[in-house]
Amino acid sequence: MATGAQEGWYDDGSGTTRWWDGQNWTDQVQSPKPATGGLGGMVGRIEAEAVAGGRPRPAPEGMSYVVLQVILKEKLWGTGSGNLTELEKAINAQAALGYRLHTITTAASGSKGLGGGDRIQATMIFERIS
Numbered sequence: 456m457a458t459g460a461q462e463g464w465y466d467d468g469s470g471t472t473r474w475w476d477g478q479n480w481t482d483q484v485q486s487p488k489p490a491t492g493g494l495g496g497m498v499g500r501i502e503a504e505a506v507a508g509g510r511p512r513p514a515p516e517g518m519s520y521v522v523l524q525v526i527l528k529e530k531l532w533g534t535g536s537g538n539l540t541e542l543e544k545a546i547n548a549q550a551a552l553g554y555r556l557h558t559i560t561t562a563a564s565g566s567k568g569l570g571g572g573d574r575i576q577a578t579m580i581f582e583r584i585s
Contacts, residue, residue: 461551465512475513511548519583521554527561527575542577554581 462477464485474483514521525545527538546556558580 480516511545511552513552514554514583520557521549521581521583523549523579523581525577525579527577538575542579545579549579549581553584555584556580557582 462475464472465475466472472485474481511523512521523545525541527541549556556579560578562576562578563574
């Protein structure tokens with residue numbers, strides 16, 4: 456964990472959401488939410504995993520890198536997608552935890568349907584600053 460990382464709930468690298476007290480991992484974990492069935496449940500889980508992948512978090516203990524994925528949405532009509540703001544938020548939040556952006560890549564990840572515009576997946580690798 457980066458020195459100076461703020462206390463909060465983070466993925467501890469094992470897929471478990473655990474409380475970081477600002478200096479150490481604690482034994483406090485959050486229970487996973489119950490799965491919702493059907494197509495709506497599947498879509499909800501996919502979207503939740505995409506959002507969780509973009510949340511700032513420390514690297515697992517003994518590791519120096521964190522990988523975040525942010526789903527960016529292109530507007531079908533109008534101007535200004537807000538994507539740069541979303542990327543800035545993710546990068547600045549991770550920087551506050553003691554990491555710098557090492558690599559960023561993008562890939563098309565489909566469409567949300569009529570009027571929803573295309574989605575782009577940005578994968579960012581952050582390196583812990585010693």
